[in-house]
Amino acid sequence: MNAPPNLPPAPMGRERLVVIGNGMAGCRAVEEILARDPARYAITIFGAEPRVNYNRIMLSPVLAGEKTFDDIVINTAQWYADNAITLISGDPVVSIDRAAQTVISKAGHVEPYDRLLIATGSDPFIIPVPGKDLAGVVTFRDLDDVDKMLAAAETGGSAVVIGGGLLGLEAAHGLCLRGMATTVIHLMPTLMERQLDEAAGWLLKTELERRGQTILTGADTAEILGADGKVTGVRLKDGREIAADIVVMAVGIRPATALAREAGLEVERGILVDDHMLTSDPAIMAVGECVQHRGICYGLVAPLWDMCRVLADAAVGAPGAGYAGSVTSTKLKVSGIDLFSAGDFSGGEGCEDIVMRDAARGAYKRVIVKDNKLVGAVLYGDTADGSWYFDLLKREEDISAIREALIFGQAFASGGGALADPNAAVAALSDDAEICGCNGVTKGTVLATINAGACSLDAVRSQCKASASCGSCTGLVESLLSLALGDEVKSGPKTMCKCTTFSHDDVRRQIVEKELKAIPAVMQALTWKTPDGCASCRPALNYYLLCAWPGEYVDDQKSRFVNERLHANIQKDGTYSVVPRMWGGVTTPDELRAIADAADKYQARLVKVTGGQRIDLFGIKKEDLPGIWADLNAAGMVSGHAYGKSLRTVKTCVGSEWCRFGTQDSTGLGIKTERMTWGSWMPHKFKIAVSGCPRNCAEATIKDFGVICVDSGYELHVGGNGGIHLRGTDLLSKVTTEQEALDVCAAFIQLYREQAWYLERTAPWIERVGLDSVKAQLFDDPDAVARLAARFHYSQQFMQDDPWARRAAGEDAELHQHLAEFRPFPTLNITEAAQ
């Protein structure tokens, strides 16, 4: 629309073009203009850097020692001379006088222009922490920065890179290759989160760690430490300190807009330009990272090349259709790591994920399809098809015809016809073609197994082991089943959820066998079909990992339901209820006073005795939870886990201490049992009761584990359930001492913890596996109880850590605090929550 007006020619017959910024966009724009009309302008370029124009993106290979500066020069001094360009380098422009049409440099040089081009790029963003100005704190933007890093690397020592994005990781890679002990500090939980999803970010982190870098994610820098004005380390907000001889800040960039802003041009985040790269002043153009076009500021070179072409068209008086914005893609320039990302992978309505994982090769591919078009792609480990996907994406091509084969890549998908149909492709394989790489099973063997009667995926897996390990050949086995049996294929036992072809049991077994210790590790190794699981498999995996690797696995809070995340039960009005543990239902006047004080102080709207023999305080605000917990902790009380898939309560009756019928100390045993079992995470909630005689006042026969005391000892009952489907317990065994009762209790819980499916209470679990199987596993081998109990006690070491105490001490404070408060009247005021 706004093609630049034609200005009268300059005195020398040429218009005077002044360029501010001797970088990638500025020089490319000049090249494009010269290519169109070499005689139109008398050109002067100002550059703040004291050197000719070079390829900034290759600074990474220079740092890594793979290239030298000479290798990356784009335009030598000769080029400027040949084209009669005046280069004023090492002298930045300090102001623009639009009325006089001149620019003024730091050294006092005043240069008149007819046409001005601003191409000032970006400034690295420096996080405003104490110590940011110490010597040894550098950014990664130009050759001087690289020289500083190389000088530091000469003496060895250690480097900290703040920022785990593209730039930070390339800096870290270079410093690591140069022999420095390198640590990357990244605020977010996954690396390169703008370009990679959780799965790919995890693979990348694992690989960088394997190469010797230390990667700290979810790490927030509090301060840069120094001595004698020189950096010595970094302290994180959680108190950790990391020694450093050099700190590289690579947390982001900001368009360099100061000059334009001061000259009164329209500037938001970047300098505003129209589709012909014209600013709000028709004599001034702008290009590169410093501009904002249709709301977007770019930080990669590909869009700049597009901008430079339209700019040149307009600058020589032949404006074309103009710039319509660019779709960008990312690669990481770290040798040996193949990674590609393009487009939008945020998902949303109508988006469908297609995921392929190859556990053996460490590859992960995900494409996102919407309305039959490819809208995003994330590739790790195998990026051969990156440019093909990117092309489909940019051209918004209709992919419905190749949809089935899309994820297998171009060679497969464009094979067309027979090959695009996975079944036909499998049919075309020879009998000795290998189907399952993990277990070395050929197509012939799989077919023989099917013909011998295996008519489900599960049967094939168990009989010939094909697809029983990582599962990446599941699709092939399924194709063979449907080729051989057509509609006769039987579906196997239920898979965990739609994200996987494995059942709960298979997943649990493989977590242990393959020593998988993180959710993304399970998803990669077992070739999950979705990028990051769903609301049903994430909590399950979190539990399975916690159960398999006590003390090692780090709980994933975002994979927990709100009640478990907030350690309180959410109520219909969004407030919470708080239930402190009351061991065996026994309390003291001091505890009751503390509860009463807390109820007053935090204005509990209801104080109720629960069906689980303890007290519930209702109507507590999420902001007040850490406070009320601190008060209850101070009186010796801990979380009652009334919200958890965990041990809830141990109900007791008064027993032999007081009751005229009591046969044993049921209250005492109940308290001991609760002390032993509290804090334990389980597949579902777990309730215990101990009754002092068969009158059973503690209702022990509808509990997950119930004890009925009798004269001769203790009857142990399991698998009871109140709730919608009432189920009375089964008698498990009878023992004579309290210790035996406690041992069997611990062993039974551990068996349940290790074998039940997530969200399966003991009642349905026992109905599924049978009481006999539970008994056999506990009692056939005389050592079984001791072994299971030992595993339970080992895990309890880590679980019996009151979550309320940790929160009261400030852990995860952001879950309880408002972000800020907005008070529009009378003055605009934002108070940031205490950080």
Next chain:
Amino acid sequence: MIGEWIDIGPTGQISPGNARTLPVQGGEEIAIFHTMDHQFYALVNKCPHKHGPLSQGIVHGTEVTCPLHSWKISLKTGEAQGDDKGCVPTIPIRVDAGRLYLLRSALMAARAPQVAA
């Protein structure tokens, strides 16, 4: 979108998969979500069903499951998904240089939906 953008602080204050709240004096409390894929969304913190606090739900993709009765609400449109009907106002949000900005006019105009009968 033209208008005044209010800076509500650094993105790092909300970890992915979580949400945090912003009470507005004289207006509705706003929930600001950070998805696992690192997008930010802002909605009135009241479920169209029975005003459940959406900020406390599990975030998956670009939806949140309400913690009270598990309606699924689109973070992009505020619309209830599936067979449920209802919509909660969204507030335009922008990320710039690691900070979050909300559109002031929308922040003040947002009103909670009527509770479903």
